Every structure is written in C-alpha cells, then in structure tokens.
Amino acid sequence: MATVKLRDLRKSYGDVEVIKGVDIDIADGEFVVFVGPSGCGKSTLLRMIAGLEDITDGTLEIDGQRVNDLEPSKRGIAMVFQSYAIFPHMTVRENVAFGLTINKASKAEKEEKVAEAARILQMEHLLDRRPSELSGGQRQRVAIGRAIVRDPKVFLFDEPLSNLDAALRMDMRMEIGKLHQDLDASMIYVTHDQVEAMTLADKIVVLKDGKVMQIGAPMELYHEPANLFVAGFLGAPSMNFLDVTVHAVNDTTVTISSDSLDQIDVPHKGRSFTVGQAATLGVRPQYLHPAADEVGRLHGKVILTERLGSETVIDIGLADGSKVIAALAEDSIQIAGTDVNLDFDPNQAHIFPETR
C-alpha cells in the first residue's frame, strides 16, 4: 500500500502539451478513477505514474519519495492494460507467474503466490489451460492475477474492461471492486465510462484536455459539479441544460428565465454572475416532473415516452427548439404532441456562468 502524489505534472510531445499541470493526491488504500473523454490524457497520466512515459515537468511521489526518474520496475506498481497482453503459448499458471519467473523467484514462492492469486480471482480450475481456452473475462483475470503476484504497492488499470461485452463488464466491474476490498491496495483506474467511475471510485478525477476539471467523491461530483463539463459528463441520462438569461443577482441566488422557462431564483453557490448575461441552467432528468398547469415553470410538448420498467423517460421539446428529458419513477404515459408543464425544485438545479 502507498500514497501517490502528483504536483504540477506535465507532459509534452514536441511542442504539444498533453498533460497541463495536474495535481492529485491519492491516499493509502484509496480507489481513484481517472475519467474523461477519449484523448484527454488519461493513459498518458497513468503511464507517467508507471514510468512508461517520461515526465516533462512537475513532481511524482510514491510513499513520499520522488520517483520521477526511478525505473518502472523499482516503483512498486503493477499495471493492467485494456488488451490482456498474455502469452498464448503459456498456461494460465505460467502467465500469472511470469513476473516472478523473470525475477528468478523460487519454485515454492511462485507456487504459493500463484495459488493465492488464483484463489482471490476464483480461477484455480483454469490454471492448466492456455489463453485460447479462456473467455475474454477469464483472460482479463489472468492479466490481473499477474499483477497481484507482484504484490505491488499501487495497482494501475487502463480501461481493463473496455474489450468485454456489456454483461461481462458488469461482472468484472464488481470483481474489481471486491478485489480492492480484499487487497486493500491503492488503485488507480482509468476509464471513459462514467458508470465504472461512479460505481468503483472512492474518489473520481475528471479530466479534460490534459487538465483536472474536478476531484471528489462520486456523489459529491454528481450533486455538486464544479462546472458545465462535469455536470454533463456524470449521470445517466445526462443533465438537461437550458440557455437562460440572468435578470438579477443577490447574495445567494440568481433570477433567471428563458422563452420556455418562467422566472425563477436558483442558488448560485458563490459563482459570479452579472445582470443581463447568458448562462446555463442544469437540471437532472430525475428532478424534472410534470406539474399542474398553474405551477409548472417549464413549458413544452411531449415528443416521446419510453417506459424502461424501473423508470419512464419522457422527451420534451421546448419553444426554442431545445429538448429536455424527464425521468419519472412512476409509469406515466404522455401522448406525443401534448402540451406539458414541468416543475423542479430550484435547490436541485445548477446555474453555470458558462454557455454551451
């Protein structure tokens, strides 16, 4: 187990800076997920921690020691990649033991560690098979087993589940969560999948264009997104956004409206606004509900009703041509073309000074 500390970490390829000054603290035993769209720098950052990419600038510490220039094998980390990188000509046992064989571990040590990893990953019955005789999920377990036997201080995962089909991904996601509980090791897990981030993380780091957008516990980021990007990235269906105009600003709220939205006061949570400016209102689909005519604040027409069983999702077209989604717990059928008035609790809404 170990702490990991990134300070103003930077990476450039030639003139192009792809990691632009990143600060992250990872506590001992913490499960931290780096999430963000493709190309935002997640793999680069992970590879810099692993020692597979040079650090252009800044400081990387593992357990309080500066390791910028320490070679990968000395950092006490083990990495699991998206592609399993296991050897087809070796058995599962030989694959799992591979790192130990390279390090000339004794036969007894190899047997003991492979048995322990196989027990943790519930693959004792697979040890004598070759990779061609395994499913995708089982192969990924072999790759994880290979990391476990090295007894690393920090596990690094780079999109380990993205080659698996949806059902298997869910199973493996739970297995990785359980692995973290069992091993109690520090883990850094990269994904572009916000569901994996929400379900696995103690702490999520949202990245965009090589910069940190926000760091926090999953529900903290869900309920208190720091900006439009984080608000739109986490949660399914995604947060609804409305273009609005600011009419007044006071100590705790801003007064806003749009063609489709009656005037309303929304808490600004310390963000600064000026009267007359364009802004963006965010409301999650789960917090929008149909209201009686007189009290509805948001006016539109039903486009489509989708009953998913656990919830009913209604697409609503607004006067300005934009669309919002309401996710209702009850099974409520709304006929396409019907005028609908929606309401929401202003305390569940987010106002951002940015426009889309």
Ligand SMILES: Nc1ncnc2c1ncn2[C@@H]1O[C@H](COP(=O)(O)OP(=O)(O)O)[C@@H](O)[C@H]1O
């Ligand atoms: N070896 C390289 N040379 C030049 N640019 C690179 C190299 N590796 C990655 N990049 C660029 O760095 C950015 C981040 O890439 P990457 O870390 O792979 O993103 P992610 O893992 O978030 O999808 C991308 O714009 C990518 O094109």
Ligand SMILES: [Mg+2]
């Ligand atoms: Mg990547």
